Amino acid sequence: MKKVLVLNGPNLNLLGTREPAVYGSQTLADVEQMCRDEGARLSLAIDFRQSNHEGQLIDWIHEAGRECAAGTMLGVVFNAGALTHTSIALHDAIKGANVPVIELHISNVHAREPFRHHSWLSPVAKAVIAGFGVHGYPLAIAGLAKIAAAK
Ligand code: DQA
Numbered sequence: 732m733k734k735v736l737v738l739n740g741p742n743l744n745l746l747g748t749r750e751p752a753v754y755g756s757q758t759l760a761d762v763e764q765m766c767r768d769e770g771a772r773l774s775l776a777i778d779f780r781q782s783n784h785e786g787q788l789i790d791w792i793h794e795a796g797r798e799c800a801a802g803t804m805l806g807v808v809f810n811a812g813a814l815t816h817t818s819i820a821l822h823d824a825i826k827g828a829n830v831p832v833i834e835l836h837i838s839n840v841h842a843r844e845p846f847r848h849h850s851w852l853s854p855v856a857k858a859v860i861a862g863f864g865v866h867g868y869p870l871a872i873a874g875l876a877k878i879a880a881a882k
Contacts, residue, residue, distance in 0.1 A: 732774060732775065732776045733775055733776070733803065733804065733805050733879075734775065734776040734777070734778055734798065734803060734804045734805070735770065735775050735776070735777055735778070735804070735805050735806065735807070735808060735872055735875055735876075736778045736780070736791070736795045736798075736804060736806075736807045736808070737763075737766050737777060737778070737779045737780070737807075737808045737868065737872070738780055738781075738788060738791060738792075738795075738807055738808070738809045738810070738811075739759065739779075739780065739781035739782075739810050739812070740781075740782065740783070740785075740788055740809075740810060740811040740812035740813070740814050740815075741782075741783045741784075741812040741813055741814060742783070742812050742813070743759055743781055743810060743812055744759055744781050744783070746758050746759045746761075746762065746837075746865075747759070747761070753837075753838050753843075754837050754838065754864075754865075755837070755864050755865055757865050759781060761865070762865050762868055763777075763779045765865065765866075765868055765869055766779055766808075766868050766869065766872060767779070768869070769868075769869035769872045769873060770872060773872065773873065773876050775805065775872065775876060777872070785814055785818060785820060785821065788811065788814070788821060788824075789820060789821065789824045792807065792809075792821070792824040792825055792828050792830060792832075793824060793827075793828050795807050795828065795830045796827075796828025796829055796830040797828075799828075799829070799830050799831065800829070805831070805875050805876065805879045806830060806831030806832060806833065806857070806875045806878075806879070807830055807831070807832045807833070808832075808833045808835055808868065808871040808872055808875065809825075809832050809833065809834055809835060809852065809856075810834075810835045810836060810837065811834070811852055815834070815836070815840075815847075815850045815851065815852050816846060816847055816849055816850065816851070817851070818851055818852075819851055821851065821852060822851040822852060822854070822855055825852065825855040825856070826855045831857045831875065831878065831879075832852065832855065832856045832857060833856065833857060833858050833859070833860060833871040833874055833875055834850065834852045834853055834856040834858070834859045834860070835859075835860045835861070835867050835868065835871050836859075836860070836861035836862070836867070837863075837864055837865055837867060838861070838862060838864075839861050839862030840861050840862075841861065841862075842862070857875075857878060858871075858874055858878070860874070
């Protein structure tokens with residue numbers, strides 16, 4: 732069974748209690764369950780991770796690149812949190828590891844503060860999903876499966 736890595740960056744461990752008006756009341760554990768349900772539906776194994784540390788996220792992107800090259804992984808669904816707007820290192824990691832990434836945001840970042848309008852990840856992402864709330868996660872997994880099937 733092929734794998735999809737669902738990667739979550741800084742502060743996403745606080746989902747459920749963090750700004751519920753923006754991010755909703757479901758927890759990261761709820762999101763993980765939604766991803767596992769979608770994985771089961773599509774016969775994909777879900778590797779679900781969260782870190783508040785940029786270097787850790789970079790290491791996991793590199794690991795995903797190796798797994799994609801080996802043919803055991805389809806790609807990564809990545810909510811990089813605020814690092815989306817600041818991290819050239821994550822941009823370089825995605826490019827360097829040659830890994831298909833679906834950039835995901837729970838909120839519609841383009842309808843929020845101007846500092847959230849720029850993404851360092853979008854130029855190296857296969858696709859971007861924003862504004863669907865946590866429902867974006869299963870949508871992104873399904874999208875990755877579609878892209879892989881079309882290859
Ligand atoms: C976010 C949007 C980012 O701007 C923010 O810093 C986050 C979450 C989202 O899922 O909507 O931490 O990526």
